[in-house]
Amino acid sequence: MDLLWTVLLMVLVCSEAQNMINVTGELGQDVNLTCSFSSPDIIWFMEVQNRIRAGIGRTYSSDPIYFSPDLETKYSVSENKLLVRNLSAEDSRFYFCGRKDDGRTVYGDTIRLTTSK
Ligand SMILES: *[C@@H]1O[C@H](CO)[C@@H](O)[C@H](O)[C@H]1NC(C)=O
Ligand SMILES: *[C@@H]1O[C@H](CO)[C@@H](O)[C@H](O)[C@H]1NC(C)=O
Ligand SMILES: *[C@@H]1O[C@H](CO)[C@@H](O)[C@H](O)[C@H]1NC(C)=O
Numbered sequence: 001m002d003l004l005w006t007v008l009l010m011v012l013v014c015s016e017a018q019n020m021i022n023v024t025g026e027l028g029q030d031v032n033l034t035c036s037f038s039s040p041d042i043i044w045f046m047e048v049q050n051r052i053r054a055g056i057g058r059t060y061s062s063d064p065i066y067f068s069p070d071l072e073t074k075y076s077v078s079e080n081k082l083l084v085r086n087l088s089a090e091d092s093r094f095y096f097c098g099r100k101d102d103g104r105t106v107y108g109d110t111i112r113l114t115t116s117k
Pocket of ligand 1: 020021022112
């Protein structure tokens with residue numbers, strides 16, 4: 001998890017929310033979160049504590065990277081989607097998509113995922 005925490009410290013804060021989308025998924029099911037950016041290179045983050053974002057993965061066209069190897073069993077990034085597998089209560093949180101623009105991260109949607117039975 002060291003890399004995850006490194007990334008986490010790098011992506012601190014930034015509170016401007018663009019689109020706010022609510023998504024509900026059933027516990028134990030998989031759910032796709034969709035980013036409204038049509039960029040071939042989308043970065044996904046999740047809120048791990050109030051206003052602290054951790055990177056999940058980046059699509060890099062079709063050669064995705066994950067910011068920590070253990071994230072890859074839980075999440076899958078492809079095109080403009082983040083697949084969250086086997087939902088549990090801890091998956092209820094905010095997710096953010098963004099893209100790199102001249103080295104800066106430009107945030108797109110804020111997605112609030114909630115779980116239901
Ligand atoms: C999303 O859910 C929150 C909390 O339930 C609510 O305050 C907000 O209005 C909802 N937004 C949309 C776009 O449905
Ligand atoms: C999520 O999206 C991917 C790619 O479009 C698709 O193959 C998969 O079936 C979707 N899964 C769910 C649970 O919607
Ligand atoms: C889904 O998560 C539950 C715990 O939340 C676990 O017991 C179960 O084995 C997981 N299922 C799969 C297919 O990974």
